[in-house]
Amino acid sequence: MKILITGHNGFIGKNVVANFSEKEDVQILTFGKEGSLNDLEKKINQVEIIFHFAGVNRPEEDKDFGKINTGLTKVLCDLCRTTGRSIPIVFASSVHVERDNEYGRSKLSAEEILQQYHTDTASLIYIFRLPHVIGKWCRPNYNSVVATFCYNIINNLPISIVDPSVMLKIIYIDDLVKIFYDILSTKVNKSGLCNLDPIYTISVGELAEQLQAFKTSRTSLISENVGIGLKRALYSTYLSYLSKDQFSYNLLCHADVRGSFVEVLKTKEAGQFSYFTAHPGVTRGGHYHHTKTEKFVVIKGTAQFKFENLISGECYNLITKGGDPKVVETIPGWIHDITNIGDEELIVMLWANEVFNPKLPDTINKKMENL
Numbered sequence: 001m002k003i004l005i006t007g008h009n010g011f012i013g014k015n016v017v018a019n020f021s022e023k024e025d026v027q028i029l030t031f032g033k034e035g036s037l038n039d040l041e042k043k044i045n046q047v048e049i050i051f052h053f054a055g056v057n058r059p060e061e062d063k064d065f066g067k068i069n070t071g072l073t074k075v076l077c078d079l080c081r082t083t084g085r086s087i088p089i090v091f092a093s094s095v096h097v098e099r100d101n102e103y104g105r106s107k108l109s110a111e112e113i114l115q116q117y118h119t120d121t122a123s124l125i126y127i128f129r130l131p132h133v134i135g136k137w138c139r140p141n142y143n144s145v146v147a148t149f150c151y152n153i154i155n156n157l158p159i160s161i162v163d164p165s166v167m168l169k170i171i172y173i174d175d176l177v178k179i180f181y182d183i184l185s186t187k188v189n190k191s192g193l194c195n196l197d198p199i200y201t202i203s204v205g206e207l208a209e210q211l212q213a214f215k216t217s218r219t220s221l222i223s224e225n226v227g228i229g230l231k232r233a234l235y236s237t238y239l240s241y242l243s244k245d246q247f248s249y250n251l252l253c254h255a256d257v258r259g260s261f262v263e264v265l266k267t268k269e270a271g272q273f274s275y276f277t278a279h280p281g282v283t284r285g286g287h288y289h290h291t292k293t294e295k296f297v298v299i300k301g302t303a304q305f306k307f308e309n310l311i312s313g314e315c316y317n318l319i320t321k322g323g324d325p326k327v328v329e330t331i332p333g334w335i336h337d338i339t340n341i342g343d344e345e346l347i348v349m350l351w352a353n354e355v356f357n358p359k360l361p362d363t364i365n366k367k368m369e370n371l
Contacts, residue, residue: 002027004047007054011138019177044079051090062102069106077117088124095129124191135173136240150241153211164205172233200230214238218249221266258282271353278340285337292362294330295351298322302342308335308368315370
């Protein structure tokens with residue numbers, strides 16, 4: 001399918017172009033502010049559907065709202081009419097149409113032009129009244145409070161909050177792009193205003209606190225729950241504003257004659273990840289836990305794990321090697337240790353089901369008596 005995307009250099013346009021370019025069944029033509037109307041007409045004559053994202057929300061003069069947001073939409077519809085074909089148009093409108101401002105009025109006028117185009121030609125139109133759209137490539141200090149907060153917090157700049165209780169409605173760019181692609185792939189036949197899902201809600205104050213928590217996690221190592229939903233979307237958005245020299249950060253290495261120990265990542269509800277090394281012949285551990293559990297994976301070297309039941313004295317041992325992935329779990333009530341029995345450095349990845357608390361370590365030192 002050959003499609004036309006207007007405003008391809010804007011925030012939404014860039015993400016749509018990047019995503020749609022990955023699809024083998026889509027060929028993309030683009031039109032931006034550098035293009036001529038003659039160029040636009042030629043491209044319209046070639047395509048089967050138009051994604052109309054071109055527009056302004058902070059022009060130098062208010063009259064440009066109507067000239068671009070409304071005027072370009074009219075030109076687009078008029079050129080589609082001249083083809084004699086039914087060309088669907090997907091339009092990025094705004095929730096501002098429900099507010100009394102120049103931007104909202106220009107978008108509402110554009111919607112009305114599209115509705116008339118649908119009436120005259122029976123061409124499908126898809127109108128999306130977008131709330132705050134967040135994600136990579138959105139300009140900070142322009143039209144998105146989320147982008148501005150991300151950029152400023154990362155770069156230790158102040159953020160301005162007049163009323164922290166103000167609620168924001170948010171859609172994540174990848175969710176929006178999927179909705180747009182579904183129009184191509186499922187041939188949606190409903191014309192007019194379209195629903196958006198999922199829409200997230202967060203207060204300005206909560207937003208600032210969450211973004212600050214992302215920044216703090218690099219020193220506390222405590223990760224937010226960024227696997228699903230709004231936190232996932234916000235975290236991806238936040239990271240996209242890091243400069244190249246901020247792509248990495250240091251971890252604290254605890255080293256002694258045995259080797260080293262490094263905490264990598266902590267979570268609020270699912271424990272922490274670490275790794276340690278041990279020189280040949282070195283034994284680490286020699287303790288037991290009442291409740292804490294751990295998972296070990298040998299990444300490099302050869303390790304012997306020894307276990308002894310605290311009550312019965314029953315013993316067990318096993319050997320694992322790097323290159324032969326195997327998880328070894330520590331069991332509550334069993335004394336355990338790990339010895340590097342190879343000739344090279346031992347490297348072991350470790351997950352514990354709780355973040356280490358020095359005041360309540362649940363780690364009791366005890367030597368094995370039967371091994």
